[in-house]
Amino acid sequence: DGGITQSPKYLFRKEGQNVTLSCEQNLNHDAMYWYRQDPGQGLRLIYYSQIVNDFQKGDIAEGYSVSREKKESFPLTVTSAQKNPTAFYLCASTYRTLTDTQYFGPGTRLTVL
Amino acid sequence: ILNVEQSPQSLHVQEGDSTNFTCSFPSSNFYALHWYRWETAKSPEALFVMTLNGDEKKKGRISATLNTKEGYSYLYIKGSQPEDSATYLCAFEPTGNQFYFGTGTSLTVIP
Numbered sequence: 525d526g527g528i529t530q531s532p533k534y535l536f537r538k539e540g541q542n543v544t545l546s547c548e549q550n551l552n553h554d555a556m557y558w559y560r561q562d563p564g565q566g567l568r569l570i571y572y573s574q575i576v577n578d579f580q581k582g583d584i585a586e587g588y589s590v591s592r593e594k595k596e597s598f599p600l601t602v603t604s605a606q607k608n609p610t611a612f613y614l615c616a617s618t619y620r621t622l623t624d625t626q627y628f629g630p631g632t633r634l635t636v637l
Numbered sequence: 638i639l640n641v642e643q644s645p646q647s648l649h650v651q652e653g654d655s656t657n658f659t660c661s662f663p664s665s666n667f668y669a670l671h672w673y674r675w676e677t678a679k680s681p682e683a684l685f686v687m688t689l690n691g692d693e694k695k696k697g698r699i700s701a702t703l704n705t706k707e708g709y710s711y712l713y714i715k716g717s718q719p720e721d722s723a724t725y726l727c728a729f730e731p732t733g734n735q736f737y738f739g740t741g742t743s744l745t746v747i748p
Contacts, residue, residue: 528680559738566641566726566738582735614681626671626736628680 527551528629530615535634537609545600545632547615553627554620556598560584561612570613573598574620602634609636639663641729643739650717651747657713658742660727664708669730672701672712675741676723684712684725717746 528549537543547556555574559567569582573592587606592598598617602609614631618624642661650656662670672684685694690705698715714721724743728736 557736564740566740567728567736568738569735572735625683625686626673627683630680 528615528617528627530613530629530632532632533630535632537634537636539636540604542604543602543609543634545602545613545615545634547598547600547629548596549598549617549627549629550596551617551619551627552595553617554595555618556592557616557618557626558582558588558590558598558600559614559616561614567614570600609634639729639731639737641727641737641739643725643727643742645742646740647743647745649745649747652717652719654717654746655713655715656717656744657711658725658744660710660712660729660739662708662710662727662729662737663731664706666731667705668733670703670705670710671728671730671736672710673726673728674723675726681726714744717744719746719748722746 531546557572558570561567568584570588571579571590573579576592576595579590579592589601612631612633615629616626618626644659670687673681674684675681685701687703692703694701700713703710722745724741726741728738
């Protein structure tokens with residue numbers, strides 16, 4: 525089946541540790557996105573990538589890093605510099621532009637203890 | 638960061654009732670407006686992409702309208718069913734590079 529996978533579904537980390545969230549798609553989409561959701565807030569864009577080896581910061585990129593070495597993969601690293609990392613993280617992809625249908629993964633809930 | 642507002646925040650309706658919600662966005666620049674349905678424990682699912690003022694889209698019992706001049710979109714559900722229970726998100730796209738999401742309207746349809 526084509527789609528987007530995110531792993532793991534739940535992730536627990538100690539404060540001060542970096543953690544990497546996985547996002548893989550087999551839809552042959554060019555563009556991929558990372559969003560964060562906090563209670564009472566809409567999804568906020570962290571980073572996006574429109575082609576391999578290129579990515580841009582979204583509105584809340586501080587404390588996060590990404591890479592896009594393969595078209596299928598767009599991992600997100602939550603670094604120790606992120607002041608409030610506990611949140612729900614969603615990955616998405618589109619064929620080329622945002623007006624194309626955007627497909628979302630199931631999400632990863634990160635809890636930093 | 639642009640402000641996209643959705644109202645109401647939550648809604649409970651009886652099965653068979655029709656309902657509607659609102660998404661408000663800045664009217665100064667407009668590229669597209671998206672609606673998504675997000676069911677519990679599932680991924681958000683795209684409903685509509687709307688790009689022109691006056692656009693009307695329909696998918697079964699769900700339809701949406703768009704007014705870019707005044708900065709709002711309505712989502713209508715006719716004859717609500719329990720399977721329509723979900724959070725409905727709108728996302729505003731001012732330039733074609735980024736989405737700005739509202740906080741969503743949580744709909745519960747009571748059998």
